[in-house]
Amino acid sequence: FxxxxxxxxxxxxxxxxxxxxxxxxxxxxxxxxxxxxxxxxxxxxxxxxxxIFPEGTTTDGSTLLPFKAPLLKVLEPPPPGILVQPIFLNYGKNAYEIGWTGEETAKSNAWRLLTRPGSFLVEVHFLEPFDPDHYSCRKDIAAEARRLIAEPLSASLGGKPIV
Structure with missing residues (x-):
């Protein structure tokens, strides 16, 4: 990580x-x-x-922030055989309760989650990997990863558009 x-x-x-x-x-x-x-x-x-978590933060799940590309410089040029595997997490109806957003501290987030009664489902969506060598720069790689995540994320939110 x-x-x-x-x-x-x-x-x-x-x-x-x-x-x-x-x-x-x-x-x-x-x-x-x-x-x-x-x-x-x-x-x-x-x-x-x-x-890499390209948004650089956690959101409430209803938005997909622009992906930050500086660390993707490691893919200019991509090492042979490397693929980018877009992944997104869906916490379903519990997203607002579980998500770490805003100004909440790590300590209060951990306490809130560890003292929460019951369990919760997390869906991990592994999307189709792509070859970063087909893109001209790290910004294009970031944009493609975001594009590939936006559509199924929108579908998992009931078709709500992702901005």
């Missing part, structure tokens, strides 16, 4: 992330993006799988 660097300092979660070889990136260090891209290249060489 790729995660913001602050998560690496969180109790328990940061430790679990490090066990999973999470690549931590700094959202504020624009000058360090080249080093972060190199970290991602190393991760691809070692595991051939990285997970």
């Amino acid at each position: 790729v995660s913001k660097e602050e998560i690496g300092n969180w109790p328990i979660i940061g430790w679990l992330c490090r066990l999973n070889d999470t690549v931590f990136v700094s959202r504020s260090d624009r000058m360090g993006i080249a080093q972060q891209i190199n970290q991602l290249r190393d991760a691809l060489e070692e595991t051939w799988a990285i997970t």
